[in-house]
Amino acid sequence: MSQHLTTVAGVTVDTRHFIGGDRAASTETFTDVSPIDGRALGAIARATAKEAAAAVAAAEAAFPGWAATPPAERARLLRAVADGVEKRIEELALVETADNGALLRSHRRGVMPRVAHNFRFFADRLLKLGHAEFETRGHAQHVSWDPAGPCVLITPWNAPLMLATWKVAPALAAGDTVVLKPSEWSPLTASLLADIATAAGLPAGVLNVVQGYGSEIGSTLTSHPDVRRVSFTGSVPTARLIAASAASRLTPLSLELGGKSPLLVFADADLELAAELAVEQYDNAGQVCLAATRVLVEETAAEEFTRRFTEKAAGLVQGDPRDEATDIGPLIHPHQLEKVDGFVTRALDAGARAVIGGHRGHGLYYPPTLLTDVDQDSEIVQEEVFGPVLTLQTFTGEDEAVRLANGTRFGLAATVATGDHERARRVAARLVAGTVWTNCFFVRDLRAPFGGSRQSGVGREGGDWSFDFYCDLKTTVTAPNGWTDHG
Ligand SMILES: NC(=O)C1=CN([C@@H]2O[C@H](COP(=O)(O)OP(=O)(O)OC[C@H]3O[C@@H](n4cnc5c(N)ncnc54)[C@H](O)[C@@H]3O)[C@@H](O)[C@H]2O)C=CC1
Numbered sequence: 001m002s003q004h005l006t007t008v009a010g011v012t013v014d015t016r017h018f019i020g021g022d023r024a025a026s027t028e029t030f031t032d033v034s035p036i037d038g039r040a041l042g043a044i045a046r047a048t049a050k051e052a053a054a055a056v057a058a059a060e061a062a063f064p065g066w067a068a069t070p071p072a073e074r075a076r077l078l079r080a081v082a083d084g085v086e087k088r089i090e091e092l093a094l095v096e097t098a099d100n101g102a103l104l105r106s107h108r109r110g111v112m113p114r115v116a117h118n119f120r121f122f123a124d125r126l127l128k129l130g131h132a133e134f135e136t137r138g139h140a141q142h143v144s145w146d147p148a149g150p151c152v153l154i155t156p157w158n159a160p161l162m163l164a165t166w167k168v169a170p171a172l173a174a175g176d177t178v179v180l181k182p183s184e185w186s187p188l189t190a191s192l193l194a195d196i197a198t199a200a201g202l203p204a205g206v207l208n209v210v211q212g213y214g215s216e217i218g219s220t221l222t223s224h225p226d227v228r229r230v231s232f233t234g235s236v237p238t239a240r241l242i243a244a245s246a247a248s249r250l251t252p253l254s255l256e257l258g259g260k261s262p263l264l265v266f267a268d269a270d271l272e273l274a275a276e277l278a279v280e281q282y283d284n285a286g287q288v289c290l291a292a293t294r295v296l297v298e299e300t301a302a303e304e305f306t307r308r309f310t311e312k313a314a315g316l317v318q319g320d321p322r323d324e325a326t327d328i329g330p331l332i333h334p335h336q337l338e339k340v341d342g343f344v345t346r347a348l349d350a351g352a353r354a355v356i357g358g359h360r361g362h363g364l365y366y367p368p369t370l371l372t373d374v375d376q377d378s379e380i381v382q383e384e385v386f387g388p389v390l391t392l393q394t395f396t397g398e399d400e401a402v403r404l405a406n407g408t409r410f411g412l413a414a415t416v417a418t419g420d421h422e423r424a425r426r427v428a429a430r431l432v433a434g435t436v437w438t439n440c441f442f443v444r445d446l447r448a449p450f451g452g453s454r455q456s457g458v459g460r461e462g463g464d465w466s467f468d469f470y471c472d473l474k475t476t477v478t479a480p481n482g483w484t485d486h487g
Pocket residue numbers: 154155156157158181182183184212213214215217218219222233234235236238239241242256257258259288289336339384385386
């Protein structure tokens with residue numbers, strides 16, 4: 001087998017970059033390690049500025065042809081990519097689980113089908129984009145969604161292919177070309193996507209994948225003069241670096257960042273449901289930007305809620321994410337374990353009490369944790385932990401509930417559990433959040449705008465909001481009698 005191929009869960013993955021339709025190696029590599037058991041999965045190409053610039057050059061060269069490709073043909077190719085993803089769902093699921101440790105059952109049944117849907121959705125949406133036409137004092141006005149140019153897409157490890165294709169699909173649909181830089185902690189499925197796109201007939205250079213460390217090639221990508229859009233999902237500190245770098249060229253940015261979302265449980269709620277919603281926040285070992293990690297419970301219901309929550313949490317199975325029975329897998333990386341454990345240790349030192357968990361487990365498997373006796377302004381309540389760690393605070397009445405819920409620098413999502421429709425409406429209206437769920441969680445639809453307020457992000461993805469970002473909108477105004485017919 002070529003030194004550039006690795007086999008993961010029986011699937012062959014090319015460890016090189018994908019630039020201009022060809023595979024490209026780097027002199028250096030980095031080792032990709034599985035969080036399940038610490039096994040080395042492959043030596044992945046580690047780009048320098050040279051390969052990063054080559055990827056942008058390939059995207060720039062392919063742009064005129066792709067931008068001129070009729071929307072119907074672009075949509076056909078995106079659907080072919082969706083078909084390719086669907087044919088390889090099992091392989092993609094196996095590789096993603098080995099790479100990032102999230103549950104195989106979720107990858108098989110939820111996440112990878114959504115990857116295919118991302119391509120199909122934006123293919124369909126492209127063909128339905130409204131090209132506004134109207135008249136102004138006899139002049140015809142026409143608004144078009146023009147392709148913008150090469151886009152740099154920088155994506156995280158917690159849902160690698162799902163979050164990457166949320167950006168890749170609309171960018172390609174818009175007629176833009178793409179340089180995708182997946183996280184160095186989960187690089188493999190992006191490489192498989194390149195294979196799938198090639199098999200689907202996507203022209204060379206339209207989708208490029210560069211592997212490596214953001215800290216080493218990020219600024220080459222984000223400050224490149226030929227890059228017309230930068231879209232990033234990840235942490236707030238990295239977003240600041242990217243924003244500063246892109247600012248040198250005033251390149252438009254979309255930022256999907258972290259969260260510290262609240263789950264508000266009112267005493268009139270179905271407490272069984274509320275406890276179920278709280279336990280759901282341990283999904284993906286808490287490595288989900290949307291996770292409602294701050295549980296806020298009305299004082300009078302706190303004891304009963306905690307009893308039900310503890311009972312349900314005791315039923316969670318933590319272990320190998322490839323087992324169908326497992327509910328919680330490992331954290332992605334030893335650095336993430338140190339980060340999560342550091343937050344919990346400091347909180348306990350500051351006086352918090354662990355209702356469940358509160359200590360390390362074996363390896364990267366951090367036990368589900370609920371901390372109480374925490375102050376609103378404490379680190380554990382204010383900062384994103386990105387692990388299976390929830391806090392519990394109590395409140396009295398709606399005003400205090402809303403004050404606590406809105407009392408962080410984030411504003412990604414919120415969940416409200418109440419039996420009172422009017423209260424649900426009132427409270428939702430007062431919450432600062434990109435998405436508010438009432439008596440449910442994680443009901444997602446690409447037709448809805450997705451993103452955060454405050455430091456949870458800049459801009460929205462999904463629906464026409466994605467096209468709004470990836471397109472250059474243009475208004476063409478034509479005078480009524482201005483034609484000279486040269487026959
Ligand atoms: N969706 C979300 O909200 C996510 C939030 N996080 C948060 O971020 C924390 C740290 O996780 P990391 O993986 O270190 O996130 P990160 O934000 O550093 O990494 C995400 C991506 O940014 C790239 N990157 C890093 N430095 C860059 C730079 N200077 N320029 C351009 N790209 C750069 C990385 O290579 C990766 O592809 C987590 O503990 C969690 O709190 C992490 C992943 C996803």
